[in-house]
Amino acid sequence: xxxxxxxxxxxxxxxxxxxxxxxxxxxxxxxxxxxxxxxxxxxxxxxxxxxxxxxxxxxxxxxxxxxxxxxxxxxxxxxxxxxxxxxxxxxxxxxxxxxxxxxxxxxxxxxxxxxxxxxxxxxxxxxxxxxxxxxxxxxxxxxxxxxxxxxxxxxxxxxxxxxxxxxxxxxxxxxxxxxxxxxxxxxxxxxxxxxxxxxxxxxxxxxxxxxxxxxxxxxxxxxxxxxxxxxxxxxxxxxxxxxxxxxxxxxxxxxxxxxxxxxxxxxxxxxxxxxxxxxxxxxxxxxxxxxxxxxxxxxxxxxxxxxxxxxxxxxxxxxxxxxxxxxxxxxxxxxxxxxxxxxxxxxxxxxxxxxxxxxxxxxxxxxxxxxxxxxxxxxxxxxxxxxxxxxxxxxxxxxxxxxxxxxxxxxxxxxxxxxxxxxxxxxxxxxxxxxxxxxxxxxxxxxxxxxxxxxxxxxxxxxxxxxxxxxxxxxxxxxxxxxxxxxxxxxxxxxxxxxxxxxxxxxxxxxxxxxxxxxxxxxxxxxxxxxxxxxxxxxxxxxxxxxxxxxxxxxxxxxxxxxxxxxxxxxxxxxxxxxxxxxxxxxxxxxxxxxxxxxxxxxxxxxxxxxxxxxxxxxxxxxxxxxxxxxxxxxxxxxxxxxxxxxxxxxxxxxxxxxxxxxxxxxxxxxxxxxxxxxx
Numbered sequence: 001x002x003x004x005x006x007x008x009x010x011x012x013x014x015x016x017x018x019x020x021x022x023x024x025x026x027x028x029x030x031x032x033x034x035x036x037x038x039x040x041x042x043x044x045x046x047x048x049x050x051x052x053x054x055x056x057x058x059x060x061x062x063x064x065x066x067x068x069x070x071x072x073x074x075x076x077x078x079x080x081x082x083x084x085x086x087x088x089x090x091x092x093x094x095x096x097x098x099x100x101x102x103x104x105x106x107x108x109x110x111x112x113x114x115x116x117x118x119x120x121x122x123x124x125x126x127x128x129x130x131x132x133x134x135x136x137x138x139x140x141x142x143x144x145x146x147x148x149x150x151x152x153x154x155x156x157x158x159x160x161x162x163x164x165x166x167x168x169x170x171x172x173x174x175x176x177x178x179x180x181x182x183x184x185x186x187x188x189x190x191x192x193x194x195x196x197x198x199x200x201x202x203x204x205x206x207x208x209x210x211x212x213x214x215x216x217x218x219x220x221x222x223x224x225x226x227x228x229x230x231x232x233x234x235x236x237x238x239x240x241x242x243x244x245x246x247x248x249x250x251x252x253x254x255x256x257x258x259x260x261x262x263x264x265x266x267x268x269x270x271x272x273x274x275x276x277x278x279x280x281x282x283x284x285x286x287x288x289x290x291x292x293x294x295x296x297x298x299x300x301x302x303x304x305x306x307x308x309x310x311x312x313x314x315x316x317x318x319x320x321x322x323x324x325x326x327x328x329x330x331x332x333x334x335x336x337x338x339x340x341x342x343x344x345x346x347x348x349x350x351x352x353x354x355x356x357x358x359x360x361x362x363x364x365x366x367x368x369x370x371x372x373x374x375x376x377x378x379x380x381x382x383x384x385x386x387x388x389x390x391x392x393x394x395x396x397x398x399x400x401x402x403x404x405x406x407x408x409x410x411x412x413x414x415x416x417x418x419x420x421x422x423x424x425x426x427x428x429x430x431x432x433x434x435x436x437x438x439x440x441x442x443x444x445x446x447x448x449x450x451x452x453x454x455x456x457x458x459x460x461x462x463x464x465x466x467x468x469x470x471x472x473x474x475x476x477x478x479x480x481x482x483x484x485x486x487x488x489x490x491x492x493x494x495x496x497x498x499x500x501x502x503x504x505x506x507x508x509x510x511x512x513x514x515x516x517x518x519x520x521x522x523x524x525x526x527x528x529x530x531x532x533x534x535x536x537x538x539x540x541x542x543x544x545x546x547x548x549x550x551x552x553x554x555x556x557x558x559x560x561x562x563x564x565x566x567x568x569x570x571x572x573x574x575x576x577x578x579x580x581x582x583x584x585x586x587x588x589x590x591x592x593x594x595x596x597x598x599x600x601x602x603x604x605x606x607x608x609x610x611x612x613x614x615x616x617x618x619x620x621x622x623x624x625x626x627x628x629x630x631x632x633x634x635x636x637x638x639x640x641x642x643x644x645x646x647x648x649x650x651x652x653x654x655x656x657x658x659x660x661x662x663x664x665x666x667x668x669x670x671x672x673x674x675x676x677x678x679x680x
Contacts, residue, residue, distance in 0.1 A: 037061060037117035043125040049132075050101035052078060055125050057115065058092045064116040065095050065124075074100045074129060075111035097125070103132040105187065105235060105243070134187060136233050136246030137164040141180035143171060150180060158212070167249040168215065175260060175293055175339065177217045177253065183233065184210045185245070190236040192244065196229050197221035197335075198252055205236065215250075220329075220336040222255035224295065224363075255337050259298045259362035261393040263290035269346040271401040287323075287345035290394075296332035297363035300342070301372055302396075304356035309381045312372035319347045320356050320396055346398050353400040359384070360393045409444045409463045409545050410536075413493075417457040419661070422556055423450040425459065428548070439535065444545040451555040453507040458493045461503065463544065465536040472520065472532055481532075487518040488532055488549060505534070507551055556597065556665055565602045565668060566617050568641055573614035577607035577677055580616070589671050601669045604644060607677040612645040618659060618668060630655035633672055644672065651676040 038060040047053055057063070066085035067075055078096035080086040086095075097113060113125035139160040142151040150173075151159040160182050170177035183189065183206055190205040198221040202214035229250045234242035267288045268276040274283035292300060302320040303312050311317050325341040332338055344358070359376070361369065365388075369375045378385055384392070412418055412425040428445040439445075448459075469480035470488050483489075487509045509530060510517025520530050530551035538544050567573040567580055583589050583601035594601055600619065606612070618637070626635050632648040635657050644657065652675055659668040 035061060035118065037120050039115060039117070039120075039122045040124050042123060045125070045127055047099045047127050047129050049099060049103050049129060051099045053097040053099065053125075053127060055095040055097065055113065056092070057095060057124065059088075059090050059115070059117055061090050061117050063088055063090070063093075066114050066116070067097070067111055068114075071109065071111040074102065074109040075127065076100070097127060099127070099129055105132050105134050105237075107131055132186070134235055134243075134245040135185065136189075137184040138166075138168075138233075138246070138248050139163075139182045139184065140165050140168065141182075143173075148173070166247070167251065169251060170215075170217065170253065176219050177222070179215045181213050181215055181248075182210050183213055185233070185235075187235045187245070188237050189245065190234050190242065192232040192234040192242060195231075196227065196252070198223060198227075199229065199231075199250070217252070218336075219293075220331065220338060222258075222295070222337045223252060223335055224254060224256045226254040227252045255295050255335075256297075256363045258294055258337055259360050259391075260293040261290060261300075261358075261360045262293070263344075263358070263394045264288065265394055267344055267394055267396045269349075269396070269398040271349045271399050273346045273348045273398075275345070287321075287343045289341065289343055291339055291341050292360065293337055293339045294360075295335075295337050295363050296328050297366055299361050299366040299369065301359045301361070301376065302356060303359055303376070303384075304354070310377050310383065312376055314373060317356065319349070319354065319398070320358075321345045321347065322358075344394075344396065346396070349398050349400060351400065354398050356396040357392050358394045358396065359388060359391050361388070361391055365391075408446070409461070410446055410547065411460055411462070413458040413460050415457075419665075421450070421452070421457070422665075423448070425449075439533075439543065439546060442535070442543050442546050445548065446545070447548045447550065448505060449550045449552060449555055450507070451551070451553050453509060458504045459547075461536075463538065465545075466539045466541070468534055468536045470532055470534050480535075485513070485518050487520050488534065490534065505547070505549065509551060564619060565600060565670070568615040568617050573611075576611045576614050578611040578614035579605040579607075581605075583669075583671065591669065594666070594669050597666065599666050599669050601671070603671040603673060605673045605675060606644075606646045607675055609645075609647060612643050615641050615643050617641055625660040627658050627660070628655070629657070630672075632674075633657065644670070646672060646674040648674050650674075 038058065040055075040057050043055060045053065057065075064085055064087040065077065067077060069084055072084060076098045077083065077086050078098045095113070097111065108131050109129040111125075111127045111129075112123045113127070114121050115124045139162070142159045142161060143149075144151050153159060158180055160180075168179055168181065171179055185206070186208055188205075188207055189211075191201065195201075198218050200216045200218050202216060203211065206213075229252065231248045231250055232244055233246040233248070235245045236242050264278075270276070270283055272283075274285050275288045276282075277284050292298065300322060301312050302317050302322060303310055304317045304320065305311075306316045321344070323343045323345070325343070328340075329336075329338060373381075376384060376388055408427050415425065418425060425446060425448050428447055432445075468490060470483065470486050471480050481488075487507060489506045489508060490503050491506055492503055508517050509520065511519050520532065532549050534547045534549065535543050536545045536547075564582075565580065567578070573580070581603050583603050585592070585595070587603075589601070589603060591599075591601060604616070618641070626637050626642075628635055630648075630653070632646060632653060633655050634645045636643045636645075637659070646653070654671070654673050656672055657670045658666050659670070660666050
């Protein structure tokens with residue numbers, strides 16, 4: 001029994017030892033867990049040309065970022081020195097993606113940025129550069145209808161509207177259809193397609209931005225009927241493959257109804273047929289110059305009235321002549337507006353004053369006229385039909401021949417010119433001419449007085465003479481001078497060739513026959529020289545007129561002066577302290593010499609500078625001339641009223657002003673006195 005218990009105890013001890021032995025053995029190392037790559041969330045973003053995009057990543061192991069080669073033209077890794085990929089160790093990183101500064105209009109560009117870690121690769125960013133929208137905006141220049149021109153800034157630049165347009169209506173400006181526009185694009189552009197013959201823009205291409213275009217037209221190619229045309233604006237960035245980007249609709253008006261005439265509304269001709277040129281203030285022989293701008297088929301009609309009836313094509317209208325500078329161009333048969341110069345003249349008029357008109361009809365109306373004398377006028381033929389009245393472009397007037405005025409058998413052509421030469425021509429009353437006994441039977445006598453060898457202007461003979469004789473001082477002297485050596489000559493007018501029976505009396509007085517100067521060989525009883533008489537004979541050899549010629553070196557023509565010098569506003573003059581008084585005999589300032597020449601003498605006294613407001617009214621005489629004789633004295637004369645200003649440096653001063661006629665004769669002598677008023 002003990003033996004079994006021992007055996008049992010032994011077995012238990014052995015089992016316990018075995019257990020202890022087993023519990024003391026070391027445990028093996030556990031297997032490491034695998035590391036999972038930490039990829040960031042996908043970024044999707046629309047980007048712009050030239051933009052730099054920054055991607056923030058925090059990889060947990062070694063990494064590599066790359067972009068596809070297909071996107072390399074448009075995207076790049078900013079820090080990869082031109083490579084398509086870049087790598088690094090675990091830790092926070094910033095990846096910069098550079099978007100190329102390159103716009104495109106037709107394709108979106110996408111770049112997928114990939115991140116590789118731990119044998120895995122994921123797209124961490126999808127960047128899209130959107131295609132650019134083409135913009136074409138066209139603006140029209142603003143037009144100032146009142147000033148008939150385009151508006152400009154102070155610097156001279158054209159002013160354009162602010163609202164884009166898609167169509168353009170042409171303006172009629174400077175005798176053509178035209179307009180001005182500005183083309184604004186975000187690309188290089190060019191006008192596409194073939195342009196119509198009537199369109200000629202100043203430029204057909206332009207760069208990105210704003211381009212001014214003068215939309216010109218070709219008048220010689222204008223269509224007879226209206227046309228519409230769409231002008232295409234192409235993107236010309238790729239010249240080999242332009243892309244349509246915009247259009248501008250142009251409406252070209254029909255030119256059939258166009259008829260512009262550049263001509264004076266009134267054409268005046270004298271009896272000889274010479275046109276009065278207003279700008280030159282004289283008559284010219286070449287006629288009136290005008291221009292017609294119209295398509296072939298427009299007509300210009302000359303219309304006159306005779307015995308109350310109107311005529312267009314009959315000989316009655318032939319006194320008006322129209323001469324075209326050039327014929328129609330052959331190309332005008334099919335299209336176009338043409339400018340043709342023409343001249344309007346008249347034939348000499350020997351009858352009464354006459355009047356006509358010019359009527360210009362456009363092609364649309366002229367084509368309906370088969371017989372102008374019938375189609376243009378009303379049923380009575382006394383007036384234009386109402387529908388044609390608006391087409392009268394000018395009135396043609398021609399003066400009648402000048403009737404011989406009742407100026408006498410002989411009269412001065414321009415007496416004022418003679419007066420300017422200090423000469424005078426006047427008719428002598430019956431019985432008053434010299435040597436009445438010698439030529440008592442001559443019915444017409446005149447006196448020509450002059451102070452130099454030129455009497456100034458021509459004499460007109462309303463009754464022509466067949467011959468003339470010149471006699472010396474004594475009319476009883478029976479033998480006339482030898483005309484070849486006479487000191488007086490009678491010459492046909494050279495300055496006024498249009499004058500009929502116009503002659504100038506010239507003197508060649510002197511003592512130098514070699515130079516054509518001859519002395520007056522016939523002296524008066526007291527040795528008087530330089531007087532002679534010209535006697536004129538008619539076709540029957542009967543003396544009908546004489547001119548008594550007197551050469552007086554001291555002669556001065558004095559015009560007849562009417563009126564007096566007075567204040568324009570006496571009350572104002574009195575309030576200002578101005579004083580005006582007539583200078584008469586006995587006055588210290590009186591001049592007997594001036595009085596003898598018929599000169600009016602006055603004294604004007606000013607007491608202050610503002611006295612100049614007391615204006616003076618002067619006597620009436622033609623074209624006065626004013627002379628002042630002191631620097632402190634001025635006179636402004638206009639329309640018979642003068643403002644005299646006195647500005648002396650002293651409190652008292654005295655001078656004078658003289659007023660003369662066009663011929664130089666003094667007519668008013670004005671003493672000017674300044675006496676500054678003394679204030680208490």
